[in-house]
Amino acid sequence: MAHRIGFHFHPGSSPLHRWDARCKFFAMMALTIGLFKMQFPGLTLFTLVMVLGFTVSRLPLRPFLRDCRTWAYLLTAIFLLQALFHPSTDHVWTSSVPLTWTGLELATLTCWRLLLVLCFATLFTFTTRPKDLQDAITWLLSPIPFIPARRVALMVTLMLRFLPLIMDQADEVRMAMKSRMGGDRKNPLRKIKGMALPIFRKSLARADELALALSARGYRDDLPLRLPPVPGKHLLPTVALALLVLCSTPLVTEAIAGKLPLWF
Amino acid sequence: MSTDHLQRxxxxxxxxxxxxxxxxxxIPMVPVPIVLQNFFVLLAGLLLGSRWAFISVCIYLLVGALGLPVFSGGRGGLGHFLGPTGGYLFGFALSAYVCGWISERTRDTVMFSVAAVTVASLTVYAIGVPWLKMVTQMDWQRAALLGMVPFLVGDVLKAAAAVVVAKALRPMFNRRLRIATPA
Structure with missing residues (x-):
């Protein structure tokens, strides 16, 4: 069983849990597209939205913060790369230290956006039942010809199921390597092999169990999808969120402020 | 649906x-840290074969396109396909197919596996670098310097590791999938 919160469903009865998965899906898509266009005011607003989402869904904060450690390394690396190697000349101290105000601003924006995307994705997987997610993807893909929507949806759900499990296994292997001084190895090839082989063996065993369980339950992907139409009250928050995203992106705010024509 | 098919x-x-x-x-390395993403793309090609490796990468790309942060650096969203690194994403799918295609048609030896991962790794750049050049309006030299050269050392290591790990895993994998390996 996975110990982490990221990409993992947790049963609950919060309004976010009850929100139709299809609507949640579109809200998530709007958010991920919009967040990468937003500046500081928009990001502040959506940080508040995210805090509200966390509170409403009753997401346990302690395991979530533990998960954040994995992302912290990644975000620190991205922050340093962006802040230190920006070509601008407005240096914070002296020209010998390659840290510029523009670089700092850009790095802060990038990391803030990434952290928000990660938080919203966590919130999405935390509150969406895998079965609902599978149905939502099937519903989304069924109009596209030549794509086996149900099979693709199953694969996406399985992939999301495997993600936290593999991450847990990677943590276990990393700790086991560390305790055996494996982290001190200088040869990167041995490092990769030492990490990948045990993760792989464990994951493969898990995959076999899953395939057998699907087969035992008589899985078929030619069954028609029977989903009720999207309820209006579920659609409302999606539309509201999409409008909020749209209003928080610079193009629309500039158009409203009169800097750009509205038909731009 | 048969268990074999479900297993795949x-x-x-x-x-x-x-x-x-x-x-x-x-994995910290000089000049840039190694990310194991394309190591698993190559491994998918070597172990799953062209068709399933291609499907596997397409599913990964679909999940990323739907907005989940699964791309390098915790990114996600449809916009990344049109950005400067979009070519590398499409390149991954083709790379997995090419790697699988070569390994399916050749004998299960280290030499052929090396050939498969080399061609597959170059396939990523064959799409990624021109895409980077086109989107950023850079010249060829600068596009190659930014989008290929810093990653070559890491790529050689990842390709080598993919061959080593695939060799170690293939007997177990084939036994499970009941694939008749080429003689």
Whole structure:
């Protein structure tokens, strides 16, 4: 069983849990597209939205913060790369230290956006039942010809199921390597092999169990999808969120402020 | 649906997840840190074969396109396909197919595996670098310097590791999938 919160469903009865998965899906898509266009005011607003989402869904904060450690390394690396190697000349101290105000601003924006995307994705997987997610993807893909929507949806759900499990296994292997001084190895090839082989063996065993369980339950992907139409009250928050995203992106705010024509 | 077919579906999904996890695993290296993403793409090609490796990468790309942060650096969203690194994403799918295609048609030896991962690794750049050049309006030299040269050392190591790990895993993999390996 996975110990982490990221990409993992947790049963609950919060309004976010009850929100139709299809609507949640579109809200998530709007958010991920919009967040990468937003500046500081928009990001502040959506940080508040995210805090509200966390509170409403009753997401346990302690395991979530533990998960954040994995992302912290990644975000620190991205922050340093962006802040230190920006070509601008407005240096914070002296020209010998390659840290510029523009670089700092850009790095802060990038990391803030990434952290928000990660938080919203966590919130999405935390509150969406895998079965609902599978149905939502099937519903989304069924109009596209030549794509086996149900099979693709199953694969996406399985992939999301495997993600936290593999991450847990990677943590276990990393700790086991560390305790055996494996982290001190200088040869990167041995490092990769030492990490990948045990993760792989464990994951493969898990995959076999899953395939057998699907087969035992008589899985078929030619069954028609029977989903009720999207309820209006579920659609409302999606539309509201999409409008909020749209209003928080610079193009629309500039158009409203009169800097750009509205038909731009 | 037969158990064999379901097993392939589950394995392909597993590889999609591994590719996504690979985007989060950083191994510190000079000049740039190694991300294990394309290591798993190559491994998918070597172990799953062309068709399922291609499907596996497509599922990974679909999940990323839907907005989940599975791309390198915790990114996600449809916009990334049109950005400067979009070519590398499409390149991954073709790379997995090419790697699988070569390994399916050749004998199971280290030499042929090396050939498969080399051609597959170059396939990523064959799409990624022109895409980078086109989107950023850079000249060829600068595009190659930014989008290929810093990653070559890491790529050689990842390709070598993919061959070593695939060799270690193939007997177990084939036994499970009941694939008749080429004589």
């Amino acid at each position: 579906i589950v394995y392909a999904s597993l590889f999609s997840a591994l590719i996504a996890v690979g985007a989060y695993i950083h």
